[in-house]
Amino acid sequence: MMTTTRPQPPAVRGEHRRPARFRQHRALAATLLCVLAGLAVVEVADVRAFDGGGYTVSAVLLLGGLALVFAPVAARVLARGTGRTERLALIVLLGLALYAVKIQGSPGTFTFFDEYIHLRNTQDILRSGHLFQYNPLLPTAAYYPGLAAVTATIVNLTGLSPVTAGLIVVGVARIIVSACFYLVAEKVTGSSRAAGAAGLVYAANPMFLFFSASFSYENLGLPLAAFAVWWLSRTRGLTRRRSRLAAQLITVTAIAAVVVTHHVSAFALAGLLAMWFVAELALRRPRPGRRYVGAFAAITGAAALGWFFLVAKPAAGYIIGQNIGPALSQAAAVLLGRSGSRQLYSGTLAPPHWYILAGFAAIGLLLVALVPAVCRAWRAVRPGRPRGAAAPRRQRAAIAVAAVIAIAFPLTLLPRLTAVGGAISARSSEYVFFGLGCVLGLLIDKGVRLPRVKTALATALTTVVFLGEVTIGTSFFLLLPQSSQPQGFPLDVQPDMVAAATWARQHLGTNQVFAADSVNELALATAGDENVANDDVIYPIYFTAGLDSAVIKLIKENKIHYVLVDWRMTAGRPKQPGGYYFSQWEPGAGNSDPQPLPAAYLAKFGAYTCSNQVYQSGPIQIYDVSGIASGTCAPEVTP
């Protein structure tokens, strides 16, 4: 492990008699206070939004709070006199503080769609004790049960609720990913300051604040993959052969855990190890120095492919057919000029201009910094450099791998220009920022000398990148918790939705097939333990004024026994990106000025025979259409 030791900066006037350690403790205490103050400001913004205060002011407060959390940590991490352990602690603290921001927005409950998917998985394992139960929200997720199994284990052992257990699992995973990333970056760059800068850049990836803090299988798979990489790099150089070999038992366990937890993390791990092996081979690292990596790349690749194609059979259709395939074909069409690109930041409600500007500023800064950073990496890797310019031989392969991943960053932005590629582009940032962070860290450490002014400038730039990436990763109207009395159709699961779902479980039985909108289906699938039909398929049921033959056909084909109607759909479109109730393909989705659902489209369920209302509470109604589904009843307009 190489850490640069440089002379301490001269003491500030009036402080020259105080010991350096005292000054360091004071700076650390000030950083911690700023982080706490930042979290307090975030809390104020959340409470203000929940109470129905002006949204834009609350959003500005939230971003201000985030800056107050990020900037002092960045300043301390980038400062020359900060020690290695302190940097590591600060990077972990930053990860936890940003995790706290997500929890503050929805303490004690889940809000993301993915969180409900894995909550259902966890409940299924808790109820049955076995794997691979049908998950109506995402069938693929049931075949990657790592997160759900760990959470169910904690629930079993401690008696905590699944939500609390899930929050703890993701919190611990976040500590692991922050620390492992720092330690791996330190190995790559050979410097603790560069590793700290890499950690800051990684924390600035657009998914880190909210999505990476959600209860989702990726947020366990990726930390386990980072742990496997760190542990392998840490132990393959042990001098005692017996210890070195035995230590790989833990690597194997970690790889197995990644394979059963998340598909993309497993493939990314296999790809990273393969690149590492090829780079060491190409850079002619002596054989003892490159042990195990090739073997583990092969093992991980084989295990990930085997699980993907032999066990998790629905995964191929989901990953390739529904996500990567359409994104690639649309990106190719945009590049070849066959179709127009998607308008960025489009949605039901346009965000403020400064919000859009911040996103473009972050991307611009990263792209500008990427060029000299890759040049710096090339100079460190290129053989035949004069002594002092090249990195030590054991680092060269790692730097080369990081540079290749970083170069992919501009390419991962392309799918954002397509209608379906935004999610893929956003998710890929969690992987690409591993390389990007290391390469930019290299630039910060070796590219420029950083006296105080330059440290301040670097802090400011990383903070701008962080805030800008937040605006890229999160829609403006999803930054803050929803008002306690939402106008129009709500974005999150509401108490009355949970009450309806609970009633359905108690009175209609579990695993009944429901048609419902994209918010009520989350409550039905988890609190109700019901099976909801695929919204992308059944949404036309809700977009006609009568129970015509097309609606009847859909009810029969999807074996829908109950239809849930939420009258709030007639009050206004949801503010989420795309502004849809059921599916991004439904009429009116994505329009800049969409109309709410006409009341007649919902009223039809009460106007026909064979559609019997069995539940009503507030705006929510449930209709029994099992007669139509079974073909025993032909609907007619009631007189």
Place this chain on the structure above:
Amino acid sequence: MRPARQTLLAGTAILAVTAIVAENVAFPQPARIVLGLLLVFALPGYAAVCAILPAREIPSGEQVLASAGASLAITTCVAVLLAATPAGLSRGSAAVTLGAVTAVAAACGWLRTRQGARGARGARAARRHERRPS
């Protein structure tokens, strides 16, 4: 250093056995929470790392990270394997399996650490013996 490590490993084994007992005996809820979280996030990994690297070949800070990461990996694999067996994943099966894995790893670690300590003492004695004038 090594006696302290042996004490920690003995404590790990005792906690693992206590966690197994806690699933069959009425334990206060806070104690169950602490034991359960330790059994998932700390004990199996610590015991495994000590069993694999008895000579403390990584610094203590990194050992904490290694313990947490290895624990999470072990728990994930154990939980998925249990859920795949006919017995299934339940309160009892999870506690017994994780507790047993931890206790066995702690015992291995304790023995290997002890052997290492004896070996080191023997090596020191041999060096002293060699230096003594004949």
